[in-house]
Structures are given as C-alpha cells and as structure tokens.
Amino acid sequence: MCGWDVPKGSAVRAWLPDARGHRRLFSALSIDALGTGLFLPFSILYFTATTDLTLGRVGLALSIAALVRIPATPGAGMFCDRFGARSTVVVSNLTQAVGFFNYLLVDSFGHLLIAAVVVQLGNSAFWVAYPALVHDVAEGNRQESWFALITSLRHAGLGVGALGASLAVAVGGTNGYTAIVAINALSFAAAAILTRLDASAGTQATSANATPEHDAPQNTPPRAAGRAPSGTGPSSASSYSTSASPCSHSPSPSAFPSSWSIRCACRRGYPAPSSRSTPYSARWAPRPSARPSRGAAEAAA
Template sequence: MTLIDALGLPQTRGRVPLVLAQLVDALGTGLFLPFAVVYFHAAKGVPLATVGVMLSVAALLSLPAGPLAGPLIDRFGPRRVVVASNLVRVLTFSGYVFTDVPWQLVVLVTVTLWGESQFRPAAAALVAQVADGGQRARWYAMDRALRNVGFGAGGLLGSALVGWGGSPGYTAVVVFNAVSFLVAAALVAAWSRAAAPVASGPGPGSAPAGDGPGTGRAGYREVLADRAFRGVLVTVAVFGLCDLALTVLLSAYVIEARGLPAWQPGTLFALNTLLVVLGQTAVARAVEHRRRPRVLQAAALLWTVSFGLFAVVPGEHGALAFAVLALGMVVFTAAELLQAPTSSALTVAMAGERLRGRYLGLEELMWGVARVLAPALFTWLLAKGPGLPWLALGLCCLAAVGVLCRLDRVLPAHVRRETVGG
C-alpha cells in the first residue's frame, strides 16, 4: 500500500493544476470570509444593520444561480463554468474597491454569490470527470481538506493584513482575494485533460474522458421526475442546516444563551478545522466500500448525538461546559467527515453525465435555501429557548434517517450496489 493510498488521497498525476487551483481558491476565500461583515462596515462605512439586510437580500436573489448553472454545465462542460465563475468573482471583488454606495454593493454581492453558487456544482461535476474509477469520494474529501487548510491560512493572513494596515488592510484583503480567483481560473483553464492518465474503467454514472457538453437534450422536468432524487434533495436540505449550525448558531448559543467565555467558540472552530484537515481523506478511505445511504444514515445519527450534547451544556460550569462542547464538536465533525464526500458522490452517481449539471444545480439550490433559512430560523428558536434549535435539528436528522432508509430500497439497482468510492 502506498502512502497516498494509506492517507486516503486520490491519484493526482496529470491533475496537479486542478489541485493547486482548489488550494488557491480556498486561500483567497479564507482571506475575506471572516471579515465580510466587518469590511462593509469598517472600510465602506455601511451601518451594521444595513450590512445584514444587504447580505440577506443578496443571498435571496442568488437562489436561482444553482439551478441555472445546471444547463450551462451540461451544455458547455464543467471546466468552462468553473473558469467563468472565478472570473465573475475577480470582477466583483475588484468592484468592491471602487464603491461604497449600498445599492451598488448589494448588486456586487449578489453577483458574487451567483458566481459562488455556479462554481460549486461546476467544481463537483469537474471532479466527477477527472477522478479515476472508484476515487470520486477521495477527490471530494481532498477538496474539503484543502479548503479547510486554505480557509485557516487565509484567515491568519487576513488577520495580519487587517491588524497591520487598518482600513487599507481590508482593501488589501479584497484585492488579494480577487487575484486568487484570477490565478485559480488560469490554472483550471490551462489544464489539459490529455495530461492526465486515462481513468480505469468508469462505472455506472461515470463520465467519459472529454470535457465537452453532455449528449442529448433534457430539462429539469426529467430530473424532478426522479423520485429517489427528490428524497436525496430532502436530505441535502437537512444536512445543509446541520452544517450551517456551526457558523450561524454556535457562537450565539455559547456566548449569549449560555453566558460562556468568548474564547470558547473560536477554540471549537479551530478544533473542527484541525479534525477536518487531519481526518477527512482518511475517513473517506475507511468508508469507501460502504453503501452511500448507510454512510449518510450514520452521519445523521452522529449529528443527532452532537446536537443532544450541545443542548445539555451547563452554563454555570465553564470547564464542564467546554468539555461537553468539545465532545459535541468531535461528534459533529465525525458526522461532517462522513457526509461531505458521500452526498456529492451519491448525486453524481444518480445523474450520469447527460444531466449531471442539473442534478448538481438542484443540490446547490437546496444548500441555498438552507443558507437563507438558517439565520432567521436559528435565531428565532434560540430566542424561544436555548435548547430548541438543537432539538429541531436533531428531529430533522432523525427524519433524514427515515428518508435514507427508504432511499436504500428505491434507488436504481446500479446506484444501490455502488459504494462510497464508486
């Protein structure tokens, strides 16, 4: 067994530019993401309340982007859509530097989110094309690990720039982010499929070697007629809410609802990032011979356990509270490590190449719905009672387990037989 195989990494020979593009993209995003709200407030002078409304409106307006990406991916191929979405974000982040008018910023943020929402399904479809047979989940796992490395490194670099340069430091963060998208676009555009070895025996649902458009003509009506995939979309929405609980809910719960020290959420986020970086590819390798619905059921049950732990955190005992939160975060991360590479692999396996963009576009739509719902839903439940958001999430996860049990019976035979690595 080679070291690459032992670590759960995919074969990347001939695909190094794509790996570098993933890392550069994540580094740039990590530069800006922690400072998005503060940037518009501190560097542009927009009131915080207005910033919140601005970002919510932009997120709502960008919901159609995922479904609209589907036909583009199927017609022009995922590589072209990845390059185009990166170039769109080069333009919008460059535009941030030159305006401080709120309505113009709303337009720029909306177009940025459109680029992001088209990038994600296109990147997933590109992975499906370039992965050797049986290694898709490993590629999705490596992408997630690289993104966490990039987010962490970018966040540290961004903090240094802001701390050193003040308002000009914020501008530098935005400029560097624009440059990172440009470099990522250039790397993907320059990569040639001919440089990669031929994949070994594509299985059912696998893509042919080319980067061109899918054959045939079909629309979303055919995708939505897939009853099994409608069930998958339900689980995607639930898992989207679970994932967003970390960034949207946890800090407010720990600091405001439980009155715990402000250092605890940051430490928990760091623990999550470290576990993802160290464990994502190894976990993907460990479960790659398991059937996908079963792996997703395990993820949902682990999330239910983690939410139960978060709900019973004792606010009056700081050390004990942190121990329970840390244990909950370990279980939460274990669920993430199982779900993240498996969900996309399941969607790709169900789609085949002809409709792959549309399937992934609808998956992105469900993530967009979760991103719109999560802030309002979580804060409303938190105001009603500290444990209510976690209870609601746990019940959603148990419902997802039921949906996945049914899916395991109604999936097409070739998809049901495939394992995570398929």
C-alpha cells in the first residue's frame, strides 16, 4: 500500500515512513477497516431484517456484549504482553471472523449474545495490541507518521465500506445484508493471514538491509592442539591435554595469563591442570624477596 511512485525530494515522500517489507500489514489493516465499514452502519438492522428478534432484544444482546468487553480488556493486555502484539492481532482477527460467521446463523437471543460476545472479545484484543504492533513495526522511528498513515488508510476503508454496504442493501435487500456480514467475516480471516505473513516479509527485509559483521582478524596465530595457553613465566608454558581442562572457553593467550584458566578450574571444583616441569604447589609457593633485609643492609654498611 506504500509503493506509490513519488518523485524524490518531494514533501509527500519525506512524510511517508519507510514501509518496505510491511505492505502486507498495511493491506491487512485496510481490509479489516473495509469489512468493518461494511457492517458497522447496519449492525442492528441486519438482525431485525434477517431474524425474528425484536429491536429491543437485539439492542439488549449487543449492549451486554459491550459490557463484557470492559473486564476482558485487562486480560487482552496480559495476553499481548505474553505472546506479543502481532500474535494478539492475528488471534483477534480470527476471533472476530468466527463471531461474524456465527452472525450468519443467528436464530435466537442466546445465539446472538454468544456471537456478539465473541466479536467484542476479538475487537478488544485488537485495540489493545494495535498500538504496540505499530510501535514494533516502526522500530521506534517516526511513529507519528506510521500512525497517521495507518489511521488514514483505516478511515478510507471505513468510508468505502459504508458506501459499499449502502449499495448492497439498496440493490440486494435481505441478500445484501447477508453478503455484508459474509464479506466482513472473510475480511477478518484475510487480515489475519496477511498479518502473519507480514512477519516473515519484515524479517527478510531486515536481514537484507542489515550491515554484515566484520570478519574476525586473521593475524591471530593458531594455537596448537593439546598446548596450554602461554603464561608470563617459564614454568607456566608447559603443555597439557585440552580434554583434561574443564574450561571450554579459555581466554585468549595474547591477553590473559594461564593462571586465569587454573583459577577458573578451581572455581568449578575441578583439579588444576598438572605441569610437567614444576609441581602445582611449588608453582604457587611464595618467591623469595630480591630486596635485602634491613639488618643485612646495615651490616653490609
């Protein structure tokens, strides 16, 4: 929906957000709004024209369903927080599709009430997850432009849908009412599919535009298998088997002494690697001080 050929440098192009990889999402939101615009102006008249329910009973069922939506909103928020905004939008569209398909089969007050509650639950979940989905798609950049563009598309879809519903009712009568509800249910199913497909398209676009990471430096000398990291003293340069070392992620030999590997081994409770040249206890024994004591210095003086 955002693939218009706009001259470079124009004000319109500067206003439009970068929607590459998300055309399916824009199409899904537009189709959703189109179906809603079809049904919304005739939501009450449909039931009075296609069922034996009175206007008062239809209004009562729809009012109860709207009240159920109020306590269901926090639950929709927790669902969105746990499973993500995109998954919540997909589930909400599928839920509303099921509810509107049941509108085609309504023949009693109870059936109407259940179908209306299902529709309201799905609608509540959509409006909870919709801002979070736009935020995720925009990736924190130019969110005002994203909301403005999507809102414009939705309003256009509502207007076109209302016009189409008027023509359908004027031409088809009762069959026109039925066609409105059927198209609305199909629009929610199509919106759910497109929203789910947009996830993979957005991921491919992100990976294609991503900057490749720099290759690892090639001037690092390879370490021979079965050799211990080089240390600072001659006694720590002895070799030992790599399979005996418990530390699989040993530090780089150019940055850390071999005592780091020994310290890591001791922390995990493994025995320190043995040395062929100097025993472990002797290696850690205190070294004699090279500075003469104060008494020896005075005696020499």
